[in-house]
Amino acid sequence: MKIAEFGxxxxxxxxxxxxxxxxSQSSISALTLQELFTITKTDPQQFIDQIFQSPMNYGWIEGSPQFKQQVCQLYDHVHPQQVLQTNGATGANYLALYSLIEPGDHxxxxxxxxxxxxxxxxxxGAKVDLWHIHESHNWYPSIQELKQLVRPDTKxxxxxxxxxxxxxxxKRDxxxxxxxxxxxxxxYVLVDEVYxxxxxxxxxxxxxxxxxxxIATNSLSKSYSFPGVRIGWIVANExxxxxxxxxxxxxxxxxxxxxDLLATYILENRYQIWERNRKLVLNNLQIFQQWLExxxxxxxxLPQAVSTSCIKLDIPIATKDFCLNLLQQTxxxxxxxxxxxxxGHARLGYCTDEATLKAGLTRLSQFLRQYD
Incomplete structure (x- = not known):
């Protein structure tokens, strides 16, 4: 089995x-545990006591019942038997592909x-046809192109x-x-839904x-600001x-x-976390938009209040060389x-903390002036 380098x-x-x-990152500025318990207005000692009293065995192999129940609440008609805990969304995506794809599949x-x-x-060993997104159509793919790509044996x-x-x-439609x-x-339709x-x-x-x-995959890494917990999940029919x-x-x-304990706590308090992140994302998106202007x-x-963006650079050199020079010099x-x-493009993660975003954008602009 051979695989390309993960760029x-x-x-x-x-x-x-x-x-x-x-x-550069596509997640929202990561929370510390101290910030988490401040947001949720909870005494962390109760959580610490729970950890101290829990045997460090394998625990719940597929995720605890409490974790699964919290995941079910993110969907309309999902029950716990349909939820499997994974090592982030990368683990969930790999599990789906490893389970389904055989040589010769389309x-x-x-x-x-x-x-x-x-x-x-x-x-x-699958035959993979690429369904291109188009910058001229706000990075949407075309339904007509999908109709041309699909085959009777598409898996x-x-x-x-x-x-x-x-x-x-x-969007839904x-x-x-x-x-x-x-x-x-x-x-089947597999969708990575981390954003x-x-x-x-x-x-x-x-x-x-x-x-x-x-098949839906997701994790706590992006919208929940906890990539370090390394917990994700996969949801599908029984x-x-x-x-x-x-x-x-x-x-x-x-x-x-x-x-698992931490992931469950995060999901139980997701609305408080989302509110913190909503303010951060919308504030930083405004800063980013003003800078672009x-x-x-x-x-x-511009993205719709999700934590990643793709900028287009008007520069006379390859963007990989530009990004390396930018890093080394600024x-x-x-x-x-x-x-x-x-x-010709670059991923810009505007959902870091505000100070880092402003400083990074200022230095990026200063660096770009050499091409004026």
Whole structure:
């Protein structure tokens, strides 16, 4: 089995710890445990006592009943048997693809998007057709193109909603059209749903609430500001969930007792966390938009209050070279578009803390002046 280098992860693994102004990430400024308990107005001692009194065995293999119940509340008609805890959304995506894809299968994947969605199926021997997103259409893919790509033997359609790196959110009516096409050939639809639009979270619709053969993956890393807890989940119909259970035993025994307790607490208090993050995202999005209006060498299709954006750079050199020079000379980190097969672009994570965002944007503008 051969697989391509994971572009964005390889770049961040190499450079993120050397950045002074990291405006590359696609998550919302991470919370500390102290901040979490301040937001929830809870004495942390009760939680600490719970940890101290819990045996450090394997715990609940698929996630505790409390964790599963909290996940179920994120969907309309999901019950705990349909929920499996995973090692982040990356673990959930891998589990779905590893469980479903065999050599010769036909897969359609939104592109560019999170690299797992097309390169893992390729590595498993599938024929992967890329369903391109278009900057001229606000980074939306075309339903007509999907109709041209789909085949009678299409097994899986992969989406990233909202998209990484562009932040584009696929609306309900669009997803309903995808579902109708998938139904026509009995294909599954896998959607990585880690990015929640925090301006109107109630309007987000999950694929499992639209389609019986939909598969939703998610985690606490992005909209919940806790990538360090490394907990995610996968939700599907009962038949698929049973299939995933078998493969899950080969990839992940458990999430860990402490991680499960913390993940459950985070989900129990999600509305307080979302409110904190909503204020941060909307404030930073306004700062970002105002900066764009004053920066002649950068443009962007703005995201809908999700935590990632894709800027277009008007520069005479390759964006990968530009981003490396930028980091080495100013300490500002972006992810070059080459990591997403989007040369001329870069991922800009505007949902860091406000001070880092402002300092990073100021230095980015100063660096760009050499091309005027």
């Amino acid at each position: 964005v992860e390889s770049w961040l693994n190499r450079w993120e710890k050397s950045a002074q102004y990291d405006i 897969v359609i994947s939104e592109y560019p998007s999170y690299q797992q969605m097309f390169d893992i199926p390729k590595s498993l 899986l359609i992969c989406l990233n909603n909202a998209n990484n790196p562009t932040g584009t959110l696929l 669009f997803l309903e059209q995808v579902v109708q096409i998938a139904k026509s050939v009995h294909a 929640l639009p925090l301006d109107e979270p109630e309007n987000f619709v999950s694929i499992v609430d639209l389609y019986n053969d939909g 038949q698929l969930s049973d299939q995933f259970r078998k493969y899950r035993d080969y990839t992940m025994i458990c999430g860990g007792v402490i991680n 004053q920066e002649p060498r950068v443009s962007c299709v 300490g500002v980190l972006l992810v070059p578009g080459e990591c997403f097969d989007l040369p």
